[in-house]
Amino acid sequence: MMSVNGRPSLPSRAALKRAIATTVIVGVGAGLPMIAASGASATPVHHNTAQQQSAELAPSAAAQASAPAPAAAQAPADYTVQGGDWLSKIATSHNVQGGWQKLYELNKSVLTAGPDVIYPGQQLALADGSAPAQAPAQTPAPAPAPQKSAPAAPSSSSTSAQSNTAAPAAPAAAAAPALSANASTASLQALAASIVPADQLASFEQIITHESGWKVTATNPSSGAYGLPQALPGSKMASAGSDWATNPATQIKWALQYMNQTYGSPNQAWVFWQAHQAY
Structure with missing residues (x-):
């Protein structure tokens, strides 16, 4: 386009703006790509949602993989x-x-x-490989009574050996010395000491002293009571031996038996005697 003076006429500024706008509109309508940049090195914006989520989850998965596995629970005791x-x-x-x-x-x-x-x-624990619990730090409350371990039962072979071996016989009790009916009082009292329990002997001696004065054949002229204990009748002493009339040991054994059965002991018999002057 020529100006009136023969020089090419430049389009006006307004006309230039309209041309650019038309080009932009035509380009958009024609499907031309539009690139928005904030500078020469700006990176294009991408909107890949799946990739972004995978990237966000990756650190969490890695942290889980690197975490130490929990320790195995200790096996319970048996x-x-x-x-x-x-x-x-x-x-x-x-x-x-x-x-x-x-x-x-x-x-x-x-x-x-x-x-x-x-x-x-x-x-x-009852076997190797079991895990017994450690003893508590505090002192446990004591049981009513600590239990001791019972000794191991003897084997059948040792039991058989013991049964085949006869146990030694217990020593026989010493026989009372044989005394005659005319033995001294001291000898008769020594004989009584070998038969009567020691804690009952003093009371026993008191009764015999008062009843017969330690005479084996002593006889009460009015009642007929006889012997050291003045049994009535004297034949009662036959339960201790057929030689009751002359053997002081037989008479002493019967007297002890009578006091035990009737009064509970020579001590009790002596208490009764002191109250009644007889037993």
């Missing part, structure tokens, strides 16, 4: 001590190989007071 238990009983009822000695060896960390003292509630 047995809890009950009231009235002792090691030998537990070992026998649970077939512990090696008996109570092995059971104690497995649980020394729990049975800190030794094999003879166990408490209800303690956890015991």
Whole structure:
């Protein structure tokens, strides 16, 4: 377009703006790409939602993978001590190989007071590989009575050997010395000391002294009571021996038996005698 003076006429500023706007509108309508940039090195904006979520989750998964695995729970112990238990009983009822000695060896960390003292509630291992609970730091409440380990039962072979060996016979009681009916008072009192219990002897001697004066054949002329204890009739003493009439040992044995059966003891018989002057 030429100006009036022959020079090319430049489009006006307003016309130039309209041309640019038309080009932009046409470009958008024609599907030309539009690039928005804030500078020469600006990075295009991407809207990939799936990739963004994966990137956000990746650190969390990595942290979980690197976290240490929880420690395995310790295996529980095999047995809890009950009231009235002792090691030998537990070992026998649970077939512990090696008996109570092995059971104690497995649980020394729990049975800190030794094999003879166990408490209800303690956890015991019954075999190798079990995990007994450690002894509590505080002192446990004492059981009504600590239970001792019972000794191991003797084997059948040792029992047989013991049964085949005859036990020695108990020594026979020393026989009372034989005295005649005319023995001295001292001899008769010594004989009584060998038959009558020591804590009853003084009362026994008092009764015999008052009844017969230690005369084996003493006879009461009015009643007929006879012998050291003045049995009435004298033949009662036959229950202690057929030689009752002349053997002082037989008379003393019968007198002791009579006092025990009638009064409970020579001491009680002497108390009665003092109150009644007879027994």
